[in-house]
Structure formats: C-alpha cells, structure tokens
Amino acid sequence: MPSLTGKKALVTGAAKRIGRSIALALAAEGADVVITYRESSDAAARTVEELREMGVRAQAVHADLRNPESIRQAVKDAAEFLGGLDVLVNNAGRFETAALESISVEQWDAMFETNTRGPFLAAQAAYPYLKAAHGRIINIGSLGGIHPWPTHAHYCTSKAALHMLTQTMSKAFAPEISVNCVAPGMIVNGEVSAEYEHFAKKTPMQRNGSPQEVAAAVVFFASGPHFITGQLLGVDGGLGL
Secondary structure, eight states: OOTTTTOEEEETTOSSHHHHHHHHHHHHTTOEEEEEESSOHHHHHHHHHHHHHTTSOEEEEEOOTTOHHHHHHHHHHHHHHHTSOSEEEEOOOOOOOBOGGGOOHHHHHHHHIIIIIHHHHHHHHHHHHHHHHTOEEEEEOOGGGTSOOTTBHHHHHHHHHHHHHHHHHHHHSTTTOEEEEEEEOSBOSSOOOHHHHHHHHHSTTSSOBOHHHHHHHHHHHHHSOTTOOSOEEEESTTTTO
C-alpha cells in the first residue's frame, strides 16, 4: 500500500514546476491533494486533472500569499474539501534578481510577504487541523538561504528566515506536528542554457537537479518517521558544499 494512502495534503503554489511535481508525488503515494494557485488557473486545472487520473481526490483553490485573509480562506477551503489536513507543503515562492544597492522597500517587502510571511500564516491557519492529525509541515527553502548570492539579497534573506522559521515551528508545534524544510539547489525541468550548464559543472554530481528529486525529499518528510523534525535537507547534488 502506498505510504500516504488516506492522508490529506495541501500544497501551495502547485499549478506547475516544482509544486506540481510535489503534488503528483504525494498523490502517487496515495494522498488526496489540494493545490493553490494565484494566477495560473489553467495550469492548476490541468494539474488537478492529472491528480484525479491517479485515483485520488483533488481540487485547486485560489490563494494570494501576500494576503492574510486569502491564505486563511484557502486553508479553510482545503480542510473542508479534504475533511482535515495531514500535510502542509509551503511551496509557493517568489524569486527575483536585483543588485543589492537597487532593491526597493517594495521589492524587499514583496519577497518576504510571499517567501516568509506566507508560510508562517499558512502554518498558523493549518495548525488546528495538523495538531489534531499529528501531521507534518514541509517548507520549501533554498540553497540561497544557506549561501549568500550577491544579486539575490532579498531572496536569500527571505529563505534564510524561512529556514529559521522551520526550526522555530518544529519546537513550538511539537510534539503533535513535525516541521522540516527541503532546500533545493539548481533545479531545471528539461531547460537548456549556458547558465544551467555552468551550475552543472560546479556541482559535484555534475548535473542539475529535477523537480521530481525535490518532490522525493518532500515525500520522505511527509511519510517518514514523525520523530524527524526541525531538519533542513539540501537537494543540490553537493553544490552547497
């Protein structure tokens, strides 16, 4: 029997890319899945169709992680559709390249609204359901939250804060809820460019990662020992070493 049969999962920002792969991987292990989207309604509908074809219950709900009320409503809608929550994956994120000296207050705040405050508010909203189910929270961090990238100061700082939030939540929400974080490195989905090849050559494993490999790490935290909590798992082929 798949490891997550009968479990109920919410994955934010899962219409496409890494989030989509996470949702599909959870469904492959038997979980019913609700995904959120902000603008990609057509992609979200296609992902839900794929999930349902796997034999699980699935739904897409709109959520703007910059809006606290939108987050609370999305979590409530997901829990009502699923009949509770066992797993929350805070995947939705914002990425932007900008010279440190040119980053505006608006850019800085927008990055933290999505990458740090959004997961915090989603976890708060999901807390009662996850506590009742002895559930799991998996945050999607970044190698950029561990290593400073000079042209991504606001992004790196927001992800570093998310890593600390993971550890803080793991202590605050114990013993009922385990909280862990997956930190991807350079992840590509079949794209080819000189920049991607540059990172592949710098990586000890001599290639970039795939969304499916990030999803596998999420499944591990969603289905592995509940005793594992407060951990940061890099999925970067050794790039961060």
